Amino acid sequence: MDKMIAMLVLLILKPGSVSAGWSVTFENPNPCALKGSSVQLRCSYNYRDGETVKRTAWYKGELINGTWTRVALSDLPSYQNRFKYLGDQQHDCGLAIDDLQDNDTGHYYFRFDTQTLGRRSKESVYLSVTELSARVYPDRVRAGGTVTLECRTSCQLPNTVWFKDGHPVAKPVFQAQAEDSGNYSCAVEGQESVLSDSVALDFQYPPLNVSVEISYPGHLTEGSSVNLSCSSAANPAADNYTWYWASVSGSSSLLQVGSGQVLSLPSVEASHTGIYICQARNPLGQYRSTEVLLTAGDADINRVIIFVGIGVCIGLLLLLVIIWAWSQRCSSAVDKEENSHDYENIRIA
Known part of the structure; x- marks a missing residue:
């Protein structure tokens, strides 16, 4: 009992001594990610020598009944099966959140407990969830007109790429031709599976x-x-x-x-x-x-034309029959002549 009293007195006299050596550091305190994509919150934590970490947890700041409250992600139904602790119980406290939604925007806090005390980060990570907005200017163009593709977000993101009807587009600025008509969408390079809503280019001719x-x-x-x-x-x-x-x-x-x-x-x-x-x-x-x-x-004229046509056809057919019969007769006469021979017996001396 005396030792416990002495420790409490020490804490009162030296309020900063308990937190000495305790810290939580966020690698990027203001990340921005696309709706539907995944994000990783990188952080590290330290504690006094001799301490052993028993528990770690991430929290999100929520305004409940007018009061700012930190709620564990494990207690929020909307995060079920969407977040994963990437850290350990040493110094890494990374967090991954999948399939980001608009309401994932907000402040995130980290806490770790040792065998003696618990430490919660005073600072937070503020995550912004944004969507890509595709724009084609102008949206109606004639042959040879200049088309400019713009991909917008509410925060700074890496390079963007473009697709037309699912096929890559080489340049975001081009001279329009008939084959350029179609639906365009953009994505962040390396995250092509998360596309913006499509916007149409109307090629007129x-x-x-x-x-x-x-x-x-x-x-x-x-x-x-x-x-x-x-x-x-x-x-x-x-x-x-x-x-x-x-x-x-x-x-x-x-x-x-x-x-x-x-x-x-x-x-x-x-x-x-x-x-x-x-x-x-x-x-x-x-x-x-x-x-x-x-x-x-x-x-009547049409009927005459038809009758004349039929007559011509019959005449041609009769002519072909006559020619065939004549050719057969000639062929028979030739065969008869070839097969009739006169022979004379000649005495050989």
Whole structure:
């Protein structure tokens, strides 16, 4: 009892003596890490010779009912299976936290207990959890325009890398071409598995590859219906379609005969025969399709054409039969001549 009283008196007289040789040092007191990634808090601790460390623990500062409280990570449900003590019971007190979330931002404290006293760090590690924010400027561009990619965070991070639709991007500044259209995201170099939200680059161009499709290809009879559809590749999409017609002879100029993506001819007449062209347009320009020929005529004429065609086919077939029969007859005559020989007996002296 006397020894205990003496020790208490010593503590009162020399309040700093107990802490002499006790310390906790943080390697980086203000780390910053990406949401979804992992972070390691490096620290070391010292204590008086002769002491033996019995227990170590990390705490997080929480404001509970208006009171600043240090709560052990093991007692916080949100940290279950996400933190790991990397240190030992000698001098290393490292801590790892995985799958970082926004609410992991805050102050972290370390404590170790020996067989005599416990020591909790007065200072703390303040961890900032941040997210990457990708930006493409401008987000709409035409061919040859300069595009700049920016990757932003709330704190300083190492070099960043870029991806377009999952494929690496060589440079963050480039001259845009059609193939550059897509979704871009950035990541910290070495942590490519943690990507920012993607942002789109909208490459704009006038109509290209304008083409016309006819719903009833071939020769049309009068009274039948047909639709001519126009399509093109454009960004933004073509918002204006104009149809032109010209005579087959080419002696007349182009005449505008309709508008809209589909030109409908509900009752075809002979006068509809001619060359059709579609012109597609968007705010960036316009482009015309190649010429498409549409022919229309009387149904009786069509039947005559069909009968004539059948007659020609039958005539050709008969001619082939006659030629074949003649060739067979000639071949038979030759064989007969070769097989009929006259022999004369000659006496040999």
